[in-house]
Structure formats: C-alpha cells, structure tokens
Amino acid sequence: MTALPQIPYYHIDRVINSGGTAVVYWGIDLRSGLPVAIKAIYPSRAGDQFILQRFREEANHYLYLSSHPNITKLVDFVEYKGQFYLVMEYIEGMSLDEYQYKRTGPLVEEVAIPMFLQILDTIGYLHDNNLLHLDIKPGNIMVMHDCRIKILDMGISAKINDKSNNLKTCGTPAFMPPEQFEHGDLGTYTDIFALGVTLFSMLTNRLPFSGSHHIEIWQKIKESKIPSARDFYPPLNPAFQPILEKAMHKNYWNRYQRCDELATELKQLTINNDRE
Numbered sequence: 001m002t003a004l005p006q007i008p009y010y011h012i013d014r015v016i017n018s019g020g021t022a023v024v025y026w027g028i029d030l031r032s033g034l035p036v037a038i039k040a041i042y043p044s045r046a047g048d049q050f051i052l053q054r055f056r057e058e059a060n061h062y063l064y065l066s067s068h069p070n071i072t073k074l075v076d077f078v079e080y081k082g083q084f085y086l087v088m089e090y091i092e093g094m095s096l097d098e099y100q101y102k103r104t105g106p107l108v109e110e111v112a113i114p115m116f117l118q119i120l121d122t123i124g125y126l127h128d129n130n131l132l133h134l135d136i137k138p139g140n141i142m143v144m145h146d147c148r149i150k151i152l153d154m155g156i157s158a159k160i161n162d163k164s165n166n167l168k169t170c171g172t173p174a175f176m177p178p179e180q181f182e183h184g185d186l187g188t189y190t191d192i193f194a195l196g197v198t199l200f201s202m203l204t205n206r207l208p209f210s211g212s213h214h215i216e217i218w219q220k221i222k223e224s225k226i227p228s229a230r231d232f233y234p235p236l237n238p239a240f241q242p243i244l245e246k247a248m249h250k251n252y253w254n255r256y257q258r259c260d261e262l263a264t265e266l267k268q269l270t271i272n273n274d275r276e
Contacts, residue, residue: 091152115202
C-alpha cells in the first residue's frame with residue numbers, strides 16, 4: 001500500500017478518486033477543521049512540464065471563477081518538497097452518473113430540466129469568461145442532497161482562443177465531437193456537444209455512442225445517426241429529440257452556439273408542457 005502524502009496544514013486521510021495524471025484525496029484543513037479534496041499530480045508525472053502547466057492553470061481557473069455558486073471553490077495551491085497539490089472545497093454528494101445508477105435511473109423531465117439548466121448556466125458562465133471546459137460528463141458533475149450541482153475537474157479546460165494541439169484530443173471519447181478528436185478548431189460548440197451527450201444520458205441512462213474502445217466510439221460519433229432517445233427510454237417526451245439532435249450535430253455550425261440558446265429551448269418545452 002502506497003503511503004499517503006503529508007503536507008503542512010492538512011491531514012490526508014484516504015484516496016477518493018484517481019485518473020491518468022493525478023489522484024484526489026479526502027483530507028482535513030487543520031486550521032479550519034473543514035473537509036477538503038486534495039488533488040495531487042502523481043510523482044512519476046510531476047516532471048512533465050505540460051502537465052504541471054495545466055495543473056497551475058486549473059488552479060487559476062478555479063480561483064478566478066469561484067464567484068459562481070456551481071463552481072467548486074479553490075482553498076489552496078501547495079508546493080511542498082517538489083510536489084504540487086490543489087486543495088478544493090469538499091463537495092458532499094454523488095457524481096451525476098453514480099446518482100442515476102444508484103438512485104434514479106433515467107431522470108424524469110421535472111427533475112432533469114431544472115438540473116440541466118443549472119449545468120447550462122455554469123458552463124455558459126465559463127464561456128462568458130472565455131473558457132472552455134472540454135470534459136463535460138456526468139462523472140464531472142456533482143449532485144448535492146438538494147439537487148443543486150457543482151461542476152468538477154477543469155484540468156483540461158482552456159481559453160477559447162487557445163490553439164494548442166496538446167488540447168485537441170484531451171477529454172472523454174464518448175463526449176467528444178468530431179472537431180475535438182480530429183484536431184479541429186474548438187469553441188463553445190465543442191462543450192455544447194458534450195452537454196447534448198450529457199442530457200441524453202440524463203434522460204435515458206444510456207450513452208448515444210458507445211463501443212469497446214475509443215476508435216470505435218469516435219467512428220460512430222463521426223458516421224452514425226444520433227439514436228432516438230425514446231428507443232432507450234420509451235416514456236420520454238418526443239420533444240427532446242430535436243433538441244438533442246441539434247446539440248449533438250456532427251457539424252458544429254449547426255449546433256447551438258451558446259448555452260443560453262439551448263436553455264431557451266428547454267424552458268420553452270417546459271412552458272408548452274404546462275399549457276397542455
């Protein structure tokens with residue numbers, strides 16, 4: 001068993017998540033007594049200057065965007081004995097995918113729309129501040145006990161005008177539009193595609209495009225028709241289908257270009273339902 005790191009002013013208790021370049025610990029801020037989530041680059045990756053730069057940029061993004069209530073708050077950025085630690089507020093809740101798997105299954109319309117509007121408002125706030133998230137998915141959305149959400153993991157987020165090729169194919173294959181895995185120009189429409197996949201997942205508990213490896217998934221995203229959400233969940237309101245198809249259109253110029261455009265469509269769907 002690998003020993004837990006020790007850093008000043010924090011007690012690290014256990015691992016709560018891990019990824020390709022970093023691990024997240026649950027800990028206590030010894031000054032405030034509050035729980036925190038501490039993200040650390042793996043020691044074997046700490047010498048990679050690109051990863052280190054992205055880690056610092058992630059801290060800056062949290063710092064300057066923390067006024068939004070649905071964005072996780074940065075507590076501290078620690079450099080200690082050659083290692084780097086990003087200390088965040090600890091969010092009590094479940095990731096959206098876990099929430100659906102353990103509690104709800106497909107979300108009913110009355111729950112899904114208000115929750116998704118929170119997500120749209122948060123990502124729209126990032127876009128208004130010239131930032132793309134680039135890894136929107138249910139696993140990066142925390143659901144709290146009152147159904148408020150928090151957006152997590154801005155580790156690969158980037159400025160809207162950032163042309164770095166290193167960012168192009170970062171992300172989660174099933175949520176990536178063609179321009180992201182084909183090294184094209186990224187924009188707000190790139191996040192819109194991932195939001196469309198996320199909404200599809202919320203409504204059906206299934207992904208529109210899946211496969212045994214990322215090449216198969218990307219081939220389906222590029223060539224296959226967007227499936228009918230009602231094929232996966234027949235009780236679903238058919239009015240969602242054109243919204244999902246526009247959000248996940250293969251050509252980015254045919255998608256919604258702004259989060260508030262997608263929000264307006266969903267709000268109108270709610271108004272129409274109330275009139276019926």
